[in-house]
Amino acid sequence: MRASNPPAGPGRPLPSLARKLSAVWMRHFTVYRRNFFTNSFFIVVEPIIFITAVGWGLASSISSMGGLDYLSFIAPGQVMVAAVFSAAFDMSYGTYFRMEMDHNYDSMLVTPLGVTDIFWGELLYHGTKGALFSTGVLAVFALWGLVHSPWALLVPLVGFLTALTFGSLGLFAVRLVKDISQFNFFISGVISPLTLFSGTLFPVDKLPKAVAFCAYWLPLFHPVHLTRMLTTGRFEADWPLSLAYTLIMPWVLGFFAARAMRPKLIQ
Amino acid sequence: MPANLIEAKNLSKAYGDFKAVDGVDFAVRRGECFGFLGPNGAGKSTLMKMIYCFSPRSAGELTVLGLNPDRQAAALKNRLGVVAQSDNLDDEISVRENLEIYSGYFGLPKKQAAQKIEELLHFMSLTEKAAARIRELSGGLKRRLVIARALLNDPELLILDEPTTGLDPQVRHLIWVKLRELKKRGVTLLLTTHYMEEAQQLCDRLLVMDKGRVLAQGKPRDLMARHLPPYVMELPASRRLAATPPGVKVDRYQDRVFLYAKSPAQLHRLAGKLKGHFSIRPVGLEDLFLKLTGRDLHESE
Numbered sequence: 430m431r432a433s434n435p436p437a438g439p440g441r442p443l444p445s446l447a448r449k450l451s452a453v454w455m456r457h458f459t460v461y462r463r464n465f466f467t468n469s470f471f472i473v474v475e476p477i478i479f480i481t482a483v484g485w486g487l488a489s490s491i492s493s494m495g496g497l498d499y500l501s502f503i504a505p506g507q508v509m510v511a512a513v514f515s516a517a518f519d520m521s522y523g524t525y526f527r528m529e530m531d532h533n534y535d536s537m538l539v540t541p542l543g544v545t546d547i548f549w550g551e552l553l554y555h556g557t558k559g560a561l562f563s564t565g566v567l568a569v570f571a572l573w574g575l576v577h578s579p580w581a582l583l584v585p586l587v588g589f590l591t592a593l594t595f596g597s598l599g600l601f602a603v604r605l606v607k608d609i610s611q612f613n614f615f616i617s618g619v620i621s622p623l624t625l626f627s628g629t630l631f632p633v634d635k636l637p638k639a640v641a642f643c644a645y646w647l648p649l650f651h652p653v654h655l656t657r658m659l660t661t662g663r664f665e666a667d668w669p670l671s672l673a674y675t676l677i678m679p680w681v682l683g684f685f686a687a688r689a690m691r692p693k694l695i696q
Numbered sequence: 697m698p699a700n701l702i703e704a705k706n707l708s709k710a711y712g713d714f715k716a717v718d719g720v721d722f723a724v725r726r727g728e729c730f731g732f733l734g735p736n737g738a739g740k741s742t743l744m745k746m747i748y749c750f751s752p753r754s755a756g757e758l759t760v761l762g763l764n765p766d767r768q769a770a771a772l773k774n775r776l777g778v779v780a781q782s783d784n785l786d787d788e789i790s791v792r793e794n795l796e797i798y799s800g801y802f803g804l805p806k807k808q809a810a811q812k813i814e815e816l817l818h819f820m821s822l823t824e825k826a827a828a829r830i831r832e833l834s835g836g837l838k839r840r841l842v843i844a845r846a847l848l849n850d851p852e853l854l855i856l857d858e859p860t861t862g863l864d865p866q867v868r869h870l871i872w873v874k875l876r877e878l879k880k881r882g883v884t885l886l887l888t889t890h891y892m893e894e895a896q897q898l899c900d901r902l903l904v905m906d907k908g909r910v911l912a913q914g915k916p917r918d919l920m921a922r923h924l925p926p927y928v929m930e931l932p933a934s935r936r937l938a939a940t941p942p943g944v945k946v947d948r949y950q951d952r953v954f955l956y957a958k959s960p961a962q963l964h965r966l967a968g969k970l971k972g973h974f975s976i977r978p979v980g981l982e983d984l985f986l987k988l989t990g991r992d993l994h995e996s997e
Binding site for chain 1: 711748749750751752769770771773774775776778780782784785786787788789793796797798800801802803845846849850
């Protein structure tokens with residue numbers, strides 16, 4: 430019987446980083462596959478409902494915004510909001526549950542996986558979902574005639590990166606909260622305002638100067654700004670900055686967020 | 697290969713002012729089954745966590761498989777099997793999927809993993825349940841699966857934190873059979889338990905601890921010989937004893953009186969004077985445990 434063979438000994442090779450990350454990714458994919466549809470349906474549908482309501486009720490009385498028709502202006506923001514909410518929810522409440530109730534990470538941590546492997550694997554999984562959800566919303570908006578440029582094909586990548594950023598913020602929240610009710614501060618106090626004031630519904634320069642300056646540097650402005658340039662094909666002077674911000678921010682935040690989880694698990 | 701798989705010297709773990717583990721020395725030899733005994737809160741689980749890299753030490757030395765758990769965690773965990781107290785399986789997916797996912801954490805190639813999984817399902821008598829979801833399993837089946845999962849990487853050292861707590865006697869015995877089988881194949885076992893029978897059945901050597909410190913360690917038989925006379929008679933505390941004959945030691949615990957003696961004859965003579973039927977038996981680990989850890993009721997963890 431091989432099951433009770435002599436132990437393997439020190440010769441057993443350690444898995445590579447890529448293998449470890451893909452194993453964690455597979456865990457989440459396999460475990461959440463069964464209820465994937467029910468969990469993702471409304472994440473994709475909500476921005477569509479939002480646009481429908483605004484289109485019927487509001488868009489007719491706003492002739493243009495930022496040089497675009499109003500729906501084309503707000504559509505890119507709603508594409509990113511799908512990625513933001515899925516990652517921010519699942520890596521705050523979800524991670525907290527996996528850690529405190531189900532003790533999933535404890536079982537992963539007694540393998541060659543380290544704390545940062547576990548959370549990078551999880552971030553990449555939510556990045557994938559972010560790419561998928563932003564694609565879903567984008568596809569509907571494209572049928573609606575709200576996508577004006579083939580550059581929009583790059584939007585899933587922005588969705589991926591934005592989900593990494595907001596997943597990382599979720600991890601910081603997990604590190605900070607004392608009990609689960611405090612996630613309300615994170616969702617209602619941090620995430621929701623970001624989805625309103627990051628150039629999603631109106632250009633940030635309509636805000637008071639100091640607020641506008643802050644909004645410009647907060648984590649959602651540049652992904653939305655970049656997405657709008659991609660869906661409209663109208664690139665503004667600050668596109669290199671938006672691109673750089675969107676590309677770099679998730680990895681910086683992720684680096685610190687994954688490390689921040691260490692004291693929660695290793696004591 | 698070093699003879700000792702684990703070596704701890706003056707090992708300590710403090711959380712603020714609280715010393716969970718306080719200057720512990722012990723060594724676990726290759727191929728043996730070593731048990732930690734102690735009341736709740738004695739520091740057994742903390743000690744285990746230090747060994748499987750969950751809890752960096754505050755002071756002292758610790759080597760596991762020749763590695764430093766604080767600095768060489770991945771290399772060490774690659775060669776350990778750990779069965780924690782809680783079952784922490786993925787409830788929504790099947791038995792086989794749980795094992796497949798876990799084999800990925802060790803980087804096992806797909807084909808090798810599939811073969812290993814079939815073998816382990818068979819070994820832990822889980823083959824028929826391979827497609828069942830975890831939420832459909834009884835506590836005993838879950839425990840067997842957690843043990844199977846801990847064997848995916850052919851560990852040299854299998855660490856089990858209260859492996860049979862809360863299980864029925866049939867499952868407990870099945871698990872003991874499997875653990876003894878693993879030991880025969882050269883797997884070193886380290887376990888904590890509250891069941892003295894489990895310690896008696898499985899452990900070659902024991903370490904009894906309380907409040908973070910070692911009270912005694914050695915072979916169960918030697919420990920009992922060192923700390924207790926070989927026979928004991930148990931009485932309700934309400935029974936009045938006239939005088940204790942020389943050579944008989946008296947101990948009280950809750951509502952019981954324990955009379956210890958070198959020979960059963962001494963106790964039989966004593967029993968003859970008392971009315972009623974009292975069992976006279978060789979001392980067991982339970983007697984040793986109560987003797988060493990004292991009579992106070994311990995706060996639970």
